Amino acid sequence: MSTPTPHTSDAELEQILAASALAAPVWAATPPAERASALIAVADALDQAAGELIPIGMRETGLAQARLTGELKRTTVQIRLFADVIRDGAYLDVRLDEADPDFVLGPRPDVRRMLVPVGVAVNFSASNFPFAFSVAGGDSAAALAAGCALIVKGHSGHPELSVATARVVEDALRAAGAPDGVFALVLGQQAGVTVLEDDRVDVGTFTGSIRVGRLLADKAAARPRPIQFYGELGSVNPVFVTAAALAERGEEIAAGYAASVAGSAGQLCTKPGFLWVPTTDAAGELELRVSQAAEQAAEHRLLNPSIGRAYLQRRADVLAADGVRVVAEGTVRSDDDGNVWATPTIVAVPASKLSAGDETLLDEVFGPFSVIVEYDDEASLAPSLDELYVGNLTGTVHAAAGEQSPALSSLVAGLARKTGRVLFGGWPTGVAVTPAMQHGGPYPATSNDTSTSVGTASISRFLRGVAYQGAPQEALPEPLQDANPWGVPQQRAAAGQSASWGSQR
Amino acid sequence: MSTPTPHTSDAELEQILAASALAAPVWAATPPAERASALIAVADALDQAAGELIPIGMRETGLAQARLTGELKRTTVQIRLFADVIRDGAYLDVRLDEADPDFVLGPRPDVRRMLVPVGVAVNFSASNFPFAFSVAGGDSAAALAAGCALIVKGHSGHPELSVATARVVEDALRAAGAPDGVFALVLGQQAGVTVLEDDRVDVGTFTGSIRVGRLLADKAAARPRPIQFYGELGSVNPVFVTAAALAERGEEIAAGYAASVAGSAGQLCTKPGFLWVPTTDAAGELELRVSQAAEQAAEHRLLNPSIGRAYLQRRADVLAADGVRVVAEGTVRSDDDGNVWATPTIVAVPASKLSAGDETLLDEVFGPFSVIVEYDDEASLAPSLDELYVGNLTGTVHAAAGEQSPALSSLVAGLARKTGRVLFGGWPTGVAVTPAMQHGGPYPATSNDTSTSVGTASISRFLRGVAYQGAPQEALPEPLQDANPWGVPQQRAAAGQSASWGSQR
Known part of the structure; x- marks a missing residue:
């Protein structure tokens, strides 16, 4: 009764990786409000496809209808939440240091810093959450929200659902105007490793066993250009x-x-x-x-x-x-x-x-x-x-x-x-999807303890800092401009604020 | 004329590692205002020791008096800056999600999240900044500010200065009431590797060459319990x-x-x-x-x-x-x-x-x-x-x-x-020590691109998130309490705020 697990071919992988690398800077440059609209379109499309998707998930995973209905709902709420996060813009951690000719260490230039997407992300799906930690799950939503191109490695336990979900996500993104190649699904264990080890990929996320997670973490660290790998591995709670x-x-x-x-x-x-x-x-x-x-x-x-x-x-x-x-x-x-x-x-x-x-x-x-x-x-x-x-x-x-x-x-x-x-009190099962959630923990609960895989703080996995020094306004990205066209929170260090740092007190 | 490079013995290393592990939770539990005072005491003591330290640095590194005088000033300004950062408390990224019986995914518990120190840090000193990226340099200041116990691996290019600086730091910390073992210096290449590979150590930082940085990064990743390693390696700018x-x-x-x-x-x-x-x-x-x-x-x-x-x-x-x-x-x-x-x-x-x-x-x-x-x-x-x-x-x-x-x-x-x-315009040398500075970049500029090694944002290297769910007020750490005795910024997600996440729009 079981069909052989499908595998993405090497030729397809090359096409997917090349397209992701091309899409990443385009998606990164797409204003957050547009990325948010595309995420909402994905959430809407998934909600509408519930009647198609849930029965496939039930058949492939043995999970009950009520559980999968709740999980899909959670998944689309999560996507909408990340749309809110990027519209708000606090996640960019914008810092503006005014130029200061009297800075305690000598004249200080104008320096402005924000977080930018790291590039292409690969997300390894979980067996036990065919929606919420899979193709359109939390890490996927956070990666796309952050402005990364995304390749999902579907889990072998629910390949049909992965393909069906990916089709819904892909169609919704395309209809919303997202660039070709911003999202792709790959299937097969070796395909996942190939993607993780490819130099065009910049960050990995994973939910699964300690054995497999550690193996992949080691591969990510051993690349000629090592990358961050956020594995959520296991726990006895x-x-x-x-x-x-x-x-x-x-x-x-x-x-x-x-x-x-x-x-x-x-x-x-x-x-x-x-x-x-x-x-x-x-x-x-x-x-x-x-x-x-x-x-x-x-x-x-x-x-x-x-x-x-x-x-x-x-x-x-x-x-x-x-x-x-x-x-x-x-x-x-x-x-x-x-x-x-x-x-x-x-x-x-x-x-x-x-x-x-x-x-x-x-x-x-x-x-x-x-x-x-x-x-x-x-x-x-x-x-x-x-x-x-x-x-x-x-x-x-x-x-x-x-x-x-x-x-x-x-x-x-x-x-x-x-x-x-x-x-x-209470019980650890049922992880709330909220700003304050921390779903992580010291190794081997995770392979990288600096982040969370549930809640809005997880967006940091897909970001890195860039500073602009002495830039004219017209050369600055919108969040760093004085005019602040996106209305993001900007944390300013005024000239003179540092006066006390030099004093003995 | 040259003396043999001193090495910390295995027995001394064991003593240092054991003391660090004991000091870490004590220092982590020390209120930020007290940690800040201790940092200020260190900065004051270093400023006062300038006349002793700078000549040693000149002799050992060949760097000029003006340069080292400026560098020591920069170093103590940096320490004072981190004292300000922890007094302010924004670095804790406190998030309070109120309990919400009507949450779109079902009743939501009270969840509160903050960042906590990761434990024991090891900082590998640089050859070219005997003050600002060495014993009392940026990563050292950030680690101590964050609440980590710190072991510094002194650079073989300036061992006498490392020992003299360490004595000043240690005395000032002790006089300020910091716990024994919160700070230690080790010397010798193998000593550094031993510390990095010891299970009691939780994070590593490094400034140096690509070859050595990558070697250490690989060791950090290959530990039975892998840890984060932030290496600043090299750049042609x-x-x-x-x-x-x-x-x-x-x-x-x-x-x-x-x-x-x-x-x-x-x-x-x-x-x-x-x-x-x-x-x-x-x-x-x-x-x-x-x-x-x-x-x-x-x-x-x-x-x-x-x-x-x-x-x-x-x-x-x-x-x-x-x-x-x-x-x-x-x-x-x-x-x-x-x-x-x-x-x-x-x-x-x-x-x-x-x-x-x-x-x-x-x-x-x-x-x-x-x-x-x-x-x-x-x-x-x-x-x-x-x-x-x-x-x-x-x-x-x-x-x-x-x-x-x-x-x-x-x-x-x-x-x-x-x-x-x-x-x-301008020139990349002379890195401003300010909140918006980003001193990092994609590999091989760094081994880990998610952070900076200059500027206040570097404190994130030494922190990880912990959430408290359903906790009575008296069991919460101060920053998470409603009474907010430390007056830190608290970002609240009110009940009802999530109503929109479930809607299609």
Whole structure:
């Protein structure tokens, strides 16, 4: 029943790369208001194509209609959000330093700086978000918004959807007047590597596994001309529950946890992989509730046979590990197409059985699986975090209302060091698309921790600074002109402002 | 006469690395106002130590008193500037998204994001700026300001000055109450590599050659936990003169060019390596004036014997190249210590003799050397730029007042793509330390083009984003609290603001 994965040919790749390189300066020079209109046209077209796209996604990924409907909505909201970002112009970080004949270090010229698009971007799609982290996903929207030409490497798990989405995006961009070559889709693993290694490409983004992400990051760094590579790789997202929180709202925590693990069959980079609970009677009650909730979860297909096989293997390994006790066994079965279907499996283990570098227990299990860790002493939580966990996308604390303690403060401080997002209550799945979102974190959560892959701040991935010194007004880009025709925020350093820098105080 | 270069021992390195890792979270948690005071104390102490430090620098580097006096002033101004930056708090990029029960994608939690220090930084000093890009230089000031613990790898060309500067910095920091271990100096090439490759180190900065910078960048990328590495590597800084500009102010251009090449014996990463002039009688006059000015330049010692030897070799290679004609021959001689002394050498070559990838003519000659390129047609300048030059720190255009042409526009657009700073008139040497400065550029000008190594924007090298979701006020860092006790700029996304993102328009 499965068709061979399509591959973009070398001849097609060359054509795509040449066209991208030609389109990049044209798109970069297109006023943001026009780029924004083109983005809105893409969002509108995707919304209108929902009836065509969603069934393809359901068939190819096994994800449910409600999930994919929500994800497509999120995707088009994200695109509209980036249209707003570039219309506003704050992302350009415009700085104008007036000439200053009396500058403390000698006469200072007029210097004006803004961010400009880096050129051509390649975005490697994710398996688990066929819309929001794929062809028209967050990095794609940010790259196009920034003014980069974009090549998307479609994921092999949903090639038909990738092609159909790309057609919608391409048609909408063309109708909106965007230059030919500003957007292209390539398929096939080697095609992606070829694009990443091509000198005409200037930045890479990726969402996927640590293994593949690191491999690509290494290739990006080893190019004759190395480029930045922003990989979002993986995370186990520990959640820490205090005794007081468990006493206060154990039922709510059990229900939230079970739902967060079960949603989209646990195939989310923000799935809570570990729930730390105190060794108390309340923990026993929690495990019982979790077990009941997990058993009521519907069977869900995993995204593709390869992910299914990996899940079976990792699940079996953890179940066989020393000290692991089953809380909810869950089901697993393979169908005739090689796809794996599963319900959540939850296990429990005493904290004493975890040790640094224990890959079997501590590495991510991608799928509907999570580990409850039973701890004895709240003071041990921060040290355990430091010792056991590498960089993560998120870390969560469930404390009681008003609860404060040195142990809790240490834990929160540790989470801010080890992760990109610290949650207080709630669950890490469901990442809000807003200006303040940080979806990133220290390696191996990402290959490059200076950015985010969700939220408006991600546009910085596709920008670099350029200063103009002593330029006549007519030679300046619009955002740097005194007349400021685009009305962007301009941060001015006036002559004389530096007087204090030279003084001793 | 020369003493063996001191090396930090492995035992000392281990002590330094351990102390840095302990100091980093303490310094990160120190309020910016206190960090700013400590920086000011460092600047004051360095100003007061000028009489001790400058003679050591003169002896070790051969740079003149006036130059080093100016450079130390620049260094302390830079430190004071970063104190201002962190007091202001805009660098934290604080974003507050209010909770929104009616968010277009479903209820949205309260999310607050700020930038936090990445941890421990290592800064590799430059040979040619013993103050401004060394122990207490720009990256050091930015790292400490951002809240990182700092390890400086001192340059082998000025070890005594490195030790003396480090003592001043360390004493001032200690007296100001900064934590032990927040700052350390290491010496020796292998010591630098050991630090860069140590898992306790989180970011690297570097100013130096392409060869060494790339080697270190590759090591940073190849670590088990890769880190960002910001290398400022090298640049030839082409300057393009139009016929109208030459007619308008040929004398001024000749004088400015000769001075910019001769200053600090041309040992600046922004030295104009190429001056493009039209093949006219005026160009002949310009060359004559340049020749006269160069011959009046005083003999200057190159920084160290190794740089001297490299200069002799590169100078000889270019002089022997096909089509090269001597404009000012300059002098070169070696002294008993192996140091090389030189006056400027300027050569001329027809544009037709340059071809892409010709390393002999196109690569940097570090020292008082520059190439005048004679071109026939202004329309050829932009294509020549594209074809011949790789990434550069700067590119300069000298046009006449009010001059406009398609050729000029193409050239300026090309310079903005190939460089980090585009100058209109003036000379690239002398980099203003201001908010709008961009000292960076596409590879190989830098190993990482997303940042600058001069100006306040460089603080971003030492920061990463962290979001707090659903946090009670008392658990939030000060900049994210509603009460905003530090008075930092907070950018708020109000509930309801996103209403439009879901609409089709």
